Each structure stands twice: as C-alpha cells, then as structure tokens.
Amino acid sequence: MAFDLRESILQAIGSNYELHAKHVNPQFARVLKTIGYDHVYVRAQGPYLWDDAGRQYLDFLSGYAVCNMGRNHPIIRKALADYLSLDFPSMVQFEAPLLSGMLASELKRRTNRPDDCVFFSNSGTEGIEAAIKFAKCATGRPGIIAAQKAFHGLTTGALSINGCESFTSGFGPHMPGARSIPFDDLRALRNELARGDVAAFIVEPIQGKGVNIPSPGYLVEAARLCRQQGALFVADEVQTGVGRTGSFLAIDQESVGGEGVNPDMIVMSKALSGGYVPVGAVLTRRSVWSKVFSSMDRAIVHSSTFHQGSLAMVAGLASLAVYDEERLDENARRMGEILLQGLDALRGRFEFIREVRGRGLMLAVEFGEPRSLSLKAGWKIVQAMDRNLFAQAVVIPLMADHRILCQVAGHNQAVVKLIPPLCISEADVAWFLRSFEEVMVRLHRFPGPAFDVLKRLGSNTIGSRERDIDGAIASVSGPSLVVPVNGPVNGPVNGPAIGQV
Ligand SMILES: Cc1ncc(COP(=O)(O)O)c(C=O)c1O
Numbered sequence: 001m002a003f004d005l006r007e008s009i010l011q012a013i014g015s016n017y018e019l020h021a022k023h024v025n026p027q028f029a030r031v032l033k034t035i036g037y038d039h040v041y042v043r044a045q046g047p048y049l050w051d052d053a054g055r056q057y058l059d060f061l062s063g064y065a066v067c068n069m070g071r072n073h074p075i076i077r078k079a080l081a082d083y084l085s086l087d088f089p090s091m092v093q094f095e096a097p098l099l100s101g102m103l104a105s106e107l108k109r110r111t112n113r114p115d116d117c118v119f120f121s122n123s124g125t126e127g128i129e130a131a132i133k134f135a136k137c138a139t140g141r142p143g144i145i146a147a148q149k150a151f152h153g154l155t156t157g158a159l160s161i162n163g164c165e166s167f168t169s170g171f172g173p174h175m176p177g178a179r180s181i182p183f184d185d186l187r188a189l190r191n192e193l194a195r196g197d198v199a200a201f202i203v204e205p206i207q208g209k210g211v212n213i214p215s216p217g218y219l220v221e222a223a224r225l226c227r228q229q230g231a232l233f234v235a236d237e238v239q240t241g242v243g244r245t246g247s248f249l250a251i252d253q254e255s256v257g258g259e260g261v262n263p264d265m266i267v268m269s270k271a272l273s274g275g276y277v278p279v280g281a282v283l284t285r286r287s288v289w290s291k292v293f294s295s296m297d298r299a300i301v302h303s304s305t306f307h308q309g310s311l312a313m314v315a316g317l318a319s320l321a322v323y324d325e326e327r328l329d330e331n332a333r334r335m336g337e338i339l340l341q342g343l344d345a346l347r348g349r350f351e352f353i354r355e356v357r358g359r360g361l362m363l364a365v366e367f368g369e370p371r372s373l374s375l376k377a378g379w380k381i382v383q384a385m386d387r388n389l390f391a392q393a394v395v396i397p398l399m400a401d402h403r404i405l406c407q408v409a410g411h412n413q414a415v416v417k418l419i420p421p422l423c424i425s426e427a428d429v430a431w432f433l434r435s436f437e438e439v440m441v442r443l444h445r446f447p448g449p450a451f452d453v454l455k456r457l458g459s460n461t462i463g464s465r466e467r468d469i470d471g472a473i474a475s476v477s478g479p480s481l482v483v484p485v486n487g488p489v490n491g492p493v494n495g496p497a498i499g500q501v
Helices: 003-013 017-023 027-032 074-085 098-111 122-141 156-159 186-193 219-230 288-294 310-325 328-349 375-384 391-400 426-443 447-460
Strands: 042-045 048-051 056-059 117-121 143-147 178-181 198-203 232-236 263-267 278-284 353-359 362-367 417-419
Touching: 003 288, 017 027, 017 143, 027 042, 056 426, 074 219, 074 310, 098 117, 098 278, 098 310, 122 143, 122 156, 122 198, 122 232, 122 278, 122 288, 178 186, 178 263, 219 232, 288 310, 310 328, 328 353, 328 362, 328 426, 362 391, 375 391, 375 426, 375 447, 391 417, 391 426, 391 447, 426 447
Parallel strands: 143 178, 143 198, 198 232, 232 263
Antiparallel strands: 042 048, 048 056, 117 278, 263 278, 353 362, 362 417
16 A cells, blocks of 8 residues: 555544654653643644644744744745655765755855855754864864853753753763853953863854843954964854844854954754754864865764755755745844834833843843832742743743744743744734733733732642753643633634645
C-alpha cells in the first residue's frame, strides 16, 4: 500500500496531545493542557493559525522567531516543491554541493563580507558549537566568554555559556574555560580579556531572554576590545538575524564614528529556514577559517552528515528572496514602531507596565511594582508566589480570551515578549493592542477575578514547577488551574475545517 500522508494525518489529527504524552514529552503535554494551550492547529498562513474548529489565532511567537516570512509562504513552499520535482542529487558528500555555494555567496553579499567562508549547520546551537571550536582552534586559547542571561542553545558547549540556571543545572560539569560577565558592561569585558586566555566573546546583539538592548556603542567597543586582546568577537544573530530588528542583521544598526561591529564570526539560523527546514550558518573570517581547515588533511575537520542539506539551502535561498521582494525589513520597522508606540501609550494608563522596549519586531513589555497602594499589594502577593507569574497572567488570557500566541520572555522575570512574523499588518497590530489593553484593564482591578486566577496559578506553581521551553511557558502546573475563556474573541473566525489540512 502506498503511503498517503494526507490520509495518515487526517486519521491521527486530534490525538496530538495523547500521542505526545505517550511517546514524545509527557511533561510538556501536561504543561500545555494545564495552561489551556492544548489546541489542535490544522492550518497556518502568514501570521495566523487555525484550529480544528476553524478558529483563527494571531501568532506573535513565530515558532521562536523562525517564521519571519510568515508561515507556509507560497514562494518558499513552491521552491521546495520545485526542488523535489527535480530529483536533484543531495548528500553525495564527495562533491561540492551547488546550493550551499549559492546560499553562502548570497549571505556574504548581504552582510558585505566578501572574504568569509560559511559553515552551514542544522540549528542555532550547532552554529554556536562551530564558533566555539573555530575560536579555540584559531587562537589556541581555552576561554569562552558570554554575557549573563545569554541564550545560545542547549547542546553541551552552548549550554556552558547559558545565562540561566534553570537550563544549566543538572547538566554539569560544564565546558572548562566558559565564563560569563554582565551584559552591556565594557569594564567587565576588559577585565576578562586582560587575563589573556580568551578565545572568543560570544554575544547576542539584543538578548532574546528579556529582550535586553545594550547601550549605544557597546557592541562596537566590545568588538574593538576583543581585537586589541587577540580574542575573537562572535555575534549570535540566531534570533535577531534576517530582519527581526528591522535590518538584515541587528549589528547593521550599530556604528560609532562610521566604524561598525565587524565580528570575526556571525552565527545565523532560525528565519533562514523559511519556517520549513532547519538550517544554520556561521559566517567566518577567512583568517580564522584557514587556521581550522588548515590542510587537505583537515578539510572536513568540522562537519556533520546533514549540514548543507539541499532542502535547507533551498529554504534559505527562497527565504532571502521573499525577504527582499516583500521588503520585510521595512515592514518590521514600520509595524514595530506602531506597536511600540501603542504599547507605550498604554504604559501611561496602566501602572503595572514599567517599560516597553524593542527594535523592529523584537519587543518586550516589562511589568513592575505599581504606585497605588491596593495594586502594590496585589503585585507583592503575586511576586512572592512566583516571579514569572505576572507575565503568565498576561500571556494566558491573551491566548484564552483573544487567541493570541506569545510568550513569557524568560525565567524569573515579569516580561512578555513579542516576536511576530515580519509580514504582520496594521490590522494585526490593532488586534494585539486591543487585546492587550483588555487584559491590562482586568489586571488593574485588585482584588478582582484576574487576581483570583493568579492566586490559583501561583498555588499550583509552588512545589511543582514545570520546565519551560525557551521561556515560552514558565513554571505552571497543577490540575486545578482554571483559565477563564470569556467573551467573543477579537479576531475573525473564518478558518478551514480539519479536512483542509
Ligand atoms: C540567540 C540564540 N542563539 C542560539 C539559539 C539556539 O538555537 P537552536 O534552538 O536552533 O539550537 C537560540 C534559540 O533560541 C537563540 O535565540
């Protein structure tokens, strides 16, 4: 019998959570059910998802900043289908694959790095592993510095420079030579570099966990200090790359007196995939590359079976074409500005909002202790239960009442993060702002129903913490949680039925 994918999916759909609980990740399935995120999505397009009842959702998470071009983009999908129809040879291994050469040259052109070589990986964390190895090999030094609160992935090397104990604990001892310094602190960097053993400083131009933006000039000066001390500067653009912050790379917006950051290596991934095929790229200065791949003997001294896979390269090429064609950098800047302004206006009205920050479509709303006495009491109760809880109380009703998918920005912080696809429209921004305002109105009534839910959430949290995944959902568990689903949703309800998978 021929395998019929469509039929197989149709038969299984609806059993998503049961299958996941039984065969994949029982704890995560439990978390999703507990917080009311256990929807069965059957279709996705652009910034929208539809569930099996035809309800439409607005995606302000983009698969963790993967779907910058929007989900199931027809041009990317067609490129992949075209490739499959060619019966082109892939993974011959003893050949020079055409498509990786094409994508590498495209990336170099866009980043204005004509002399680089590009190593392709299968993920962001693998790109970071490559950068760590290349830096150690090229400098002959053991030290890898990163910033506190950093996130560079969860494989062993990248985990050693992860700035969050929730991820690192239980997996030690970590890589020797790995150490961290405060983000945005040039003095700390200077002191570390002065030890003379540093191979590389690896840093996100804007930290994903918390959306922390460094001071103007920090990255340029950090790169200069590294050069001065013989250490390599590695920009982790896994999340910020491909237009997320309104320019192709986030470092493109950094310059001091005409001098840019000019990293020794740039790691990219996520959005290059077009939301379809995992891929990563490490743009590497040729002087570094030549020290690693120093002879024919060492021509594949770092590699992996699936790196530069053809489908991944096709997804990368097509994604870049869509990025240009649709001027997504421009749209990210424009929509980001409207969103930022709209949120900032709410900050004036709602005491819990401490700060709104971001660049392009990488935004965060940070909550803090309010001024008025009654709300202060509410804040203190919630904070005492769990430092993630307040942000949960925003994210959960955004989904339950307004069908918006977004995330808590990381562990132990009252920050909600917004990373929608770069193709969102003004109507989508309005959908979000209207919904966010309603959630704020409810949360600013203390005592009130929103706080009853918070208390229930908190009491379930204590003593039985669930691990979040990439900070999406933190510290929520317990069977008695009730998430209210009130009133009509703001977004249109016009999706397809299950048969349209
Ligand atoms: C800045 C940054 N670096 C590295 C990674 C790791 O990428 P991956 O999850 O593809 O391994 C991430 C993932 O979120 C990231 O945000």
